[in-house]
Amino acid sequence: MPMEQEITLIMPTEAIQPDSVDYDEWEHKIQEYRREFLENGDTINGSRGLHHYEKIAGWLEQIKACEKDNNSYIGVPVTTFLAIRRDSPDDWTIVGNIEIRHHLNPALEELGGHIGYSVRPSQRRKGYAVSMLRQVLCYARTLGLKKVMLDCDKSNTGSLKTIQKCGGIHSRDLLSEYQGRNIVNSQFWISLP
Ligand SMILES: CC(C)(COP(=O)(O)OP(=O)(O)OC[C@H]1O[C@@H](n2cnc3c(N)ncnc32)[C@H](O)[C@@H]1OP(=O)(O)O)[C@@H](O)C(=O)NCCC(=O)NCCS
Known part of the structure; x- marks a missing residue:
């Protein structure tokens, strides 16, 4: 695997303000990011449904609402990040969420x-x-969490390896339905030192 390039996590609800000079650039970069998943036939896991939003305003509203306790979308507070790689002094790429x-x-x-x-x-x-x-595990610690649970389709080798490389210990496999498919869902816990 090539050497990991440095990436920075940003919170869109803090970084992107409707009246800021770079709002249009964000709109363009996020829509370009979203389109790449759609063209690949993917949803965007862990994005609070970005694939549904043709304009970022609605998505920003959604993730802002989800930051609150007892929100009606998922019922627990959620913090959403974008991962940014700086390519040159003038250019940058959203690589993940x-x-x-x-x-x-x-x-x-x-x-x-x-x-x-x-x-x-x-x-x-x-x-x-x-x-x-x-x-995000460092961020989880600041929330007071001592351990976190992650899961993924047992056949998703990329995600399984990601979790294990970050200290995930397998706890159980469950039969689940995900996006209309029956899957074996592997669950892991990561302890936060
Ligand atoms: C799963 C996903 C997040 C992995 O992202 P990524 O940036 O490619 O992962 P990394 O480069 O950090 O790789 C982590 C490990 O997984 C391995 N890996 C990644 N994709 C893989 C694949 N398709 N097949 C086999 N191994 C894979 C890497 O080689 C690396 O292991 P190594 O260091 O031992 O070589 C990405 O494929 C993705 O976005 N998939 C769709 C969404 C998804 O499945 N999200 C997780 C839902 S639980």
Whole structure:
């Protein structure tokens, strides 16, 4: 695998303001990011449904609402990040996204866990998923979490390896339904030192 390039996690709800000079650039970059998944036939795991939004305003509203406790979307607070790679002083690329649910509820204990993520198709196998997850584990600690649960389809080798490289210990496999398919859902716990 090529050497991991440095990426930074940003919170869109803090970084992107409707009246800021770079709003149009964000709109363009995020829509370009979203299109790449759609053209690849993917949803965007861990993005609070970015694939549904043709304009970022609605998506920003959604992730802002999800930051609140007891929101009507998922029921627990969620923080969403974009992973940014600076390519030159004037250019940058969104390489991935990751979200953390601040605690589990019965639905997330069965499917979803604390953390979900995606890397854009053209930027996979460069170490970005591992880098994003490591950074979010540090953030999880600041939320007071001592351990986090992650899960994925047992056949999703990329995600399984990502979780294991970040210290995930397998706890159980469950039969689950995900996006209309029956899957074997492998669950892992990561202890946070
Ligand atoms: C799963 C996903 C996030 C991995 O992202 P990534 O940036 O390519 O992962 P990394 O480059 O950090 O790789 C982590 C490990 O997985 C391995 N890996 C990644 N994709 C793989 C694949 N398709 N097949 C086999 N191994 C794979 C890497 O080689 C690396 O292991 P290594 O260091 O031992 O070589 C990405 O494929 C993706 O976005 N998939 C769609 C969304 C998804 O499945 N999200 C997770 C839902 S639980």
